[in-house]
Amino acid sequence: MLRYEPGKSIAHRLDPRSKLLVQGGFAAAAFAYTTPRGLVILTLLALCVLALSRTAPHRVLWEFRFVFPFLLAAPVLEGISLDGFVISDATSPALASYRVLLVLLVAGAYIRTTSVRDSRAAIQRSVPGRPGQFLGMGVGFVFRFLPVLRADIGRIRDGYRSRLGTERSVPVRMRILLIASLNRAFERADRFSLALRARCFSWNPTLPTLRFSRIDVPAIGFGLVLFLAAVYGFV
Amino acid sequence: MSNSTTTDVDLVGDEVTLNIARAALFAALMGAFAYVAFPYPLSPAPVTLQVLGVFLAGLFLGPVWGAAAMVLYLVAGAIGAPVFSGGSAGIGVLLGPTGGYLFSYPLAALIAGVIAHRGIGIRSLTEASVTRLIASMTLAVAVIYGVGVPFMWWNLDMTLQTAIVTGAVVFIPAEAAKMAAAIGIIRSDAIRAE
Incomplete structure (x- = not known):
């Protein structure tokens, strides 16, 4: 099962907040650029993210196998008509399904490289x-x-x-x-x-300290660029 | 370490503590239900107890804490607890084709709770009539599919007709069985929560 595994990859050393930003930016960009060209670029980016987190793509895909029937059903059902299979009808649902797959891959990398304590601290400091x-x-x-x-x-x-x-x-x-x-x-x-x-359950227990380090700078930059690209793509 | 003193400690009140514990346990139970699938003759997809968990959160925890439990469930799943269908997790699931159903859970629990308890507060469920319970669950199901199907339609770029068939029609027969089970449980007074 895909879950947090301690490690020394670059993604493991990033602050959870910058990883959440990258995930959000990637998803936004994937929804803004659901074109063959956009998805090729996003596929390369997703593979880079997986490589930086030393996560094997097939492990993530296996983890999300339950979504596959939905992803396949959309293009297949849209393409089928009385005259046989119409590829032009199936194209845009197929691209949309592929986009979901890419978002899942990047989310899988986050899960494998972020501990619960860090995620909790990130939530509590962001909300x-x-x-x-x-x-x-x-x-x-x-x-x-x-x-x-x-x-x-x-x-x-x-x-x-x-x-x-x-x-x-x-x-x-x-x-x-x-x-x-x-x-x-x-x-x-x-x-x-x-x-x-x-045990004196309190609203303000001591949390692990989160600190942005130097390697977070490119990650935050990457996340922001993805968000800006998505905004630009939608406008 | 920061040198905190006892005066800095902001204790959580007794009632709130119990509600937080219940909401968290309920969210975890929703996650555990994701692994339990019943084969159901009328439905091509396996039936899980998750939607039932949404009704019961609203009914047993009340509208506010029921909705809070559902929010916890979604946030825990988003950051990696294996609580979504088939034990998956992550923001990707929330943005995937079934994400709309998941996003609707807090709202559906709130609505089921408000109708069954006749307001935001909590009343004894034994006072609620069967008609009221059925109404609360039917509306909750309507909310779940009302958000889930358009979301899938948008997410997979399909026609609305295909979205309704793959996203709702195949699941509807099982929802009736779940409501019957839920009413059976509430009426039998078998749950020692109140």
């Missing part, structure tokens, strides 16, 4: 006040509890499988799974909030 603090702490909790709740659901499913629960209808199975998993999640939330209060 001011209580909303930023809520997002920062909440996102940390989601990362913490996702594996726990997945294990809970796994145990619930094992339980009903061993009691031949799989013979029942889909709505009944959904209901059993939902009741059990919601009850466990709410019990965990109650215990977790008690534990948080016992």
